[in-house]
Amino acid sequence: MSGAGFFDLVRPGDLRAGHAPLYVGLRNALRGLIAAGALRPGDGVPGERELAERLSVSRVTVRRALAALVAEGAVTVRRGSGAFVAAPPPARIEQPLSRLTSFSEDMARRGRVAGAVWLDRSVGICAPDEAMALGLSPQDRVARLHRLRTADGQPMAVERAAVPAMILPEPDAVGASLYAAMAARGMAPLRALQRLSARSLPEREALHLGVAPGAPAIYIARISRAGGGEAVEFTRSWYRADAYDFVAELTLAPRPDAPCQEGSAP
Amino acid sequence: MSGAGFFDLVRPGDLRAGHAPLYVGLRNALRGLIAAGALRPGDGVPGERELAERLSVSRVTVRRALAALVAEGAVTVRRGSGAFVAAPPPARIEQPLSRLTSFSEDMARRGRVAGAVWLDRSVGICAPDEAMALGLSPQDRVARLHRLRTADGQPMAVERAAVPAMILPEPDAVGASLYAAMAARGMAPLRALQRLSARSLPEREALHLGVAPGAPAIYIARISRAGGGEAVEFTRSWYRADAYDFVAELTLAPRPDAPCQEGSAP
DNA sequence: TAGTGGTCTAGACCACCAA
DNA sequence: TGGTGGTCTAGACCACTAC
Numbered sequence A, B: 001m002s003g004a005g006f007f008d009l010v011r012p013g014d015l016r017a018g019h020a021p022l023y024v025g026l027r028n029a030l031r032g033l034i035a036a037g038a039l040r041p042g043d044g045v046p047g048e049r050e051l052a053e054r055l056s057v058s059r060v061t062v063r064r065a066l067a068a069l070v071a072e073g074a075v076t077v078r079r080g081s082g083a084f085v086a087a088p089p090p091a092r093i094e095q096p097l098s099r100l101t102s103f104s105e106d107m108a109r110r111g112r113v114a115g116a117v118w119l120d121r122s123v124g125i126c127a128p129d130e131a132m133a134l135g136l137s138p139q140d141r142v143a144r145l146h147r148l149r150t151a152d153g154q155p156m157a158v159e160r161a162a163v164p165a166m167i168l169p170e171p172d173a174v175g176a177s178l179y180a181a182m183a184a185r186g187m188a189p190l191r192a193l194q195r196l197s198a199r200s201l202p203e204r205e206a207l208h209l210g211v212a213p214g215a216p217a218i219y220i221a222r223i224s225r226a227g228g229g230e231a232v233e234f235t236r237s238w239y240r241a242d243a244y245d246f247v248a249e250l251t252l253a254p255r256p257d258a259p260c261q262e263g264s265a266p
Numbered sequence C: 001t002a003g004t005g006g007t008c009t010a011g012a013c014c015a016c017c018a019a
Numbered sequence D: 001t002g003g004t005g006g007t008c009t010a011g012a013c014c015a016c017t018a019c
Helices: A022-036 A046-056 A059-071 A101-107 A128-134 A178-184 A201-207 B021-036 B050-054 B058-070 B103-109 B127-135 B180-184 B203-211
Strands: A075-078 A082-085 A093-096 A112-124 A141-151 A156-163 A191-200 A215-226 A231-240 A244-252 B075-078 B082-085 B093-096 B114-125 B141-151 B153-164 B191-202 B216-225 B231-240 B246-250
Touching: A046 A059, A059 A075, A059 B231, A075 B127, A082 B246, A093 A101, A093 A231, A093 B153, A128 A156, A128 A178, A128 A215, A128 A231, A128 B114, A156 A178, A156 A201, A191 B216, A215 A244, A215 B191, A215 B216, B021 B058, B021 B141, B050 B058, B058 B075, B103 B114, B127 B153, B127 B231, B153 B203, B203 B216
Parallel strands: A093 A244, B093 B246
Antiparallel strands: A075 A082, A112 A141, A141 A156, A156 A231, A191 A215, A191 B246, A215 A231, A244 B191, B075 B082, B114 B141, B141 B153, B153 B231, B191 B216, B216 B231
């Protein structure tokens, strides 16, 4: 099970590349084996102690090299079991940044099977940020829908939506599509303002997505409004950075020396 | 200069929080001091050896805690000198995702002083990816404009633009605005397709931006076209994640059960 | 129960920076 | 030149996993 021919491929001398630290050399060597296909996804990496002994380095050095590979997503470790070459990242999904689309329809259009796992569906008193975003009073109630989105079975994003309880009194009744449930009550979002940034994945979201904590992710906060202009949805989502590309079509902005018709931001 | 009252604020007993590792306790303690303002930006953190001795932990443990703080941008270290509390992140810039704007005009509109540092301005044979993006032959020549963008003196983004040399034969003549230079030759971009993703900052770009390598960043690849549809600009940019929010206004997509007029992507 | 990764220690040498 | 961070070692104990 462990490295049969492994130590024919990596030898103690291979680790010292110029003045680079030992752990960098070991990291590069392992990274190369994976890139070259000598170590395939799912394959086990020899144990830390075995690596240390056979390569004549300390276990701490081995661990630093492995930590780097875990951080970049090339290796996953299972405590008490071992380290394994990670599955390749899923095919990237392109998401448009100008249309308000439903995840399930979006995936269907791409020929992929959308899935969702409910992490929480409940009604509660709205938090300050929810009240602010939705224009509610602090004692108003909101339905919370927290779910993990998958494509072809692979976790893609976690989504935390808040909808005024007046609009969605029974979140348990929501099926695959939140927007469909809202439309059924005549309160479908028509337009949204979306704010996108890159952040390191927090521990909790990383666990759900099956990615190393601290890996880069796209964080999106969105406030959607119905036809009358009322805020009907406040959603915060974390998207795996290795799984998503966002595409936008831009057109030339009006010349800035011409008077600005929309109220300019501070 | 070093921690006068520091060790009145952090004591050996404070580090063990339940079953959490020691280095997590120390990291949280330091993070708390910074958040509470007891350690202010620019302040020096006591040396690793002093921290280790006075807190009765090993230096390795101290280093793990500091490494975490460096990774999240709270602390910067200068080799041979010491560790210091990092400057707070710059105020976030909101960038629209639907209009093709010029960085300099964008900043001016926000009352901030835009700056740029040229990292490279040259003409050369186009690389395969540039040829592909711009629709050129492999032996065609492109002007390359590589610059660091700053707002109020702080590094915000690095930008690597490629423009067909036919359009911009003398890149050295480009001033503050690339688009202005292109417009002067009647080849201003009118629209663009932009592709955005989150990635870990590579070493080189991290150095330019003054951020820790591996920190999250927004990576954008953009192909702009002039009125006739010819590609006139291929730009790849890295934006500091802690400095940028991208905002987009979304409208409801047409119902998917209605026939899809645009050719659906694979 | 045996082996794995996770944490922690004490001590060492080096390269770099500032006085 | 003295202090700083950067690297590396050898050895230890723990919690978890698989058998």
